[in-house]
Amino acid sequence: MQGLFENYVAVLLAAGTGCLLVVTAIIGAKLLAPYAPGREKATPYECGMLPIGRVRTQIHVRYYVYAILFLLFDVEAVFLFPWAVSVVEVGEVALYSMLVFMVILGAGLGYAWKKGALEWK
Amino acid sequence: MSPEDRRREQDAPIVPPEPGTIADLFAAALPDLAITPNQGALDVILIVGRDDVPRLLEAAKTDPNLAFDFLRNLSGVDYEAEGIDVVYHLHSYRHGHDVTVKARLPADDLHIKTASTLWRGADWHEREARDMFGVIFDGHPNLVPLLLPDDMDDHFPLRKDNPLAPLEEWQGTALGANVGEAGHIPAGSGFEVEKVEAAPETAETAPEAAETTPEAVEATPEAKE
């Protein structure tokens, strides 16, 4: 039992310093910076000019598709890391299960490619 | 005599160029046009009436043995009461010769046909000439201020009657009274210097300056017209 807690202390320490950093950053800014909100200060920065055009315009769907594809394969990479570390101990079972996972995602990528989602006109 | 008088009466003499220059090519291409050629310091200058300019420029661009395909420069020159000159400097890459075309616009009717249909480069030159002198180029696709702010189309800085500010005084008043001072110190910054009232001796030497109120100022510009 004793060993179980030791490595949790490390996790606790890491989380603690993380929160500490975030808190000091926010509180520090609140404390040290003189706060002077203004109408002009709040206007969006457009190289010194007053903003032109509409902000809420329709943007082409390909940007959304591109982002989702990236997210998909990013998460896949996250799964690969722990798998890569432990694949030697676990043996073939890990290899084949990851293979199935990769094939399914590969099929998704193939479909998107054929439908032309990756073309950047 | 003051420089203005000496300057006004001494104009450039018209020196007819020697034969065989570009002027003869133009005379051959446009026999019926009234062109008075003049030998400038570097190139030949053709002085033309305002209404013949479009035909002359058209011929200069399209005629094969003239072939002026490069509009070097288009500028205005303000001769005050005598009117405004519009000057075209042309160059031909094929033949390698140059010419200057000048047209005088009367001071009260500053209109001339645009050259941007012949050379697209003339577009900005003409918009700048309109900004600076007020010359209206008829048929110009987009004659809006180029070098001046978009809402300022009645102020022509390069005209001779637009004065240069001698010093900060005139500039300051145009922007409002309190702006005249240089480097005003932000209020509440602890660096203010308390204002000392004007010492008495400067007061009575300028009594009429002290009590001029905005209404009095309001009246004087009209009074001067």
Next chain:
Amino acid sequence: MEVNEGQTPEPGETPEGAAAEPAAETPAAETPEAVAAAPKAAATASVPGRVPAPQALVEAPVPARISLGVQLEAARLTPVELEHPKALYRSVLPGILQVPADYVIAAARKSSLWPMTFGLACCAIEMIATYMSHHDLDRFGIVPWPSPRQCDVMIVAGTVTKKMAPAVKLLYQQMPNPKWVISMGACATNGGPYTRYDRVLQGVDKIVPVDVYVPGCPPRPEALMDGFIALQNKIMEERGRTG
């Protein structure tokens, strides 16, 4: 239509038809009382420690008519209203702790001044030369930054024309506090060689408060570095007073 509320100098009767500005060495045939009328400078009281604005030798000929465009523009060139917030720590910390806190915070601010790259004209080339490796500015902790959101200093390097002035004002307002302004070169300080032309703003301090003026046209890189050192000293000096 209110012309402009400022007090234009009482010109008496100006010479007929405001002729082109005569060369300085031959004074135009002025009527005596127009010259005698004290120029507007007398009205701005002589403030100790402040050099009074230079007085015009020749009375300014008011142009025939002030065009509508110039009047519209004069409305856009009003100076920035200044706000001087105090940082929260000055009210939270007990009095005795504020002095060291001011010192530490001022030392931190002065050693990481991020200027907004605001190269307008020829001074911009000297500003870039100062950033580059020969006269390295990075050793002062000065990192050139394009956007005003993360900047502390605005270096106005070049002539501020009246068409550019509203943009300068907006950029200054978009910078977070505390912020400083270095007016680099003669043009930004009072119009420089172009000061007589009416399209040029005679000094950026007409629209934004300037902390350090760097003389020169363009100032040498060493002069800009000296300007930064002067600004750092100023930050250390005014640490108690401003937020």
Next chain:
Amino acid sequence: MAESQQPETALDQEFETIDLNINIGPQHPATHGVFRMVLTVDGEVVVDVTPHIGYMHRGAEKLSESLDYRQAIGFQDRTDYLGGFNCELCYVQAVEKLAGLEPPERAEYIRVILAEFNRITSHFMFLGAFGTDLGVFGTAFTYAFREREYIQDLFEEVSGDRLMYAYFRPGGVAWDVPSNFKERVRWLTKQARVGADDMDKLLTDNEIFIARTRGVGVLSVEDAIDYGVTGPILRASGMDYDLRKKEPYSIYDRFDFDAPVGTNGDSYDRYLVRLEEVRQSLRIIDQAIEQMPDEGPILPERLPRALRPAAGEVYMRCENPRGEYGIYLVSRGGTQPYRLRIRGASFCNLSALRQMTIGHYIADAVTILGSIDIVLCEVDR
């Protein structure tokens, strides 16, 4: 809002988008000064460009009309502050043509050497700025400014200032060059060749650099001539026209050098043409320093105290680093120029920006603006 053009790919059929206006405004690292362009963008493709200039219009022409002929020289440096000597050379020659002055031999050589060195510093500034536009953030600039500092030291020794020289006079140069001028120039030409090779190694074969500039912002020769574009951009489009060769002014006809000419007029060719021009200028300087007489007058003997050229007008044009720089000088016999019109090379080159940018991506718009190499004080004067 302009509708986007006819969609092609499968995804496009169902969706119609509204164009977005992006303001690349006066204060922007990519605009090399205070230039503003509003890009109308459909997705990432630029559909329309509206340039706005005039933010640096400070009236050099109007102010020159109230100054003496010699006092107006100061405004020439400030008009194209990267090619100060070239602008002074053009203005000074215009006054000489009107006043009928003949500069002595030695002054002509000093002028040509300094003008060519100024072309080199201007092209190095372009190489540094162009590299920064394409993402080589610090390196290109530090390389470029290392070379500029060496050459600016020579300018300072000769004329007293790093950027605003006011050194040329109608009729010659203001004062004589320091005694070690020839050794300094020889050392500098060696150093500038090392700098040019460094920049060449840094950028020319960089795949990303080629990928972002090859085929970007193509300008055909006919369009270039029609817009009045001159200088390296015109030569990059394939037109072999260099004022120093075709209409030699000063003593340029005594040197043999060739004007580099590009083939397909895109941003990559403009970069190559300017890099090659640095080497050609070094060739000119080498020949000039050999032929330069060691001593001799630098100003004509009888120089009138108050210069009063005869009434008349002249349009003097010179080959500036950015293109043809023209001075249209009208004199009516007074001591002050009656009208001084400055034809800035960047003013005309910039008018072709819209033609080059439509159809490219937003990032290419920055590349094209960088490849035109504008100086805003010359655009707005």
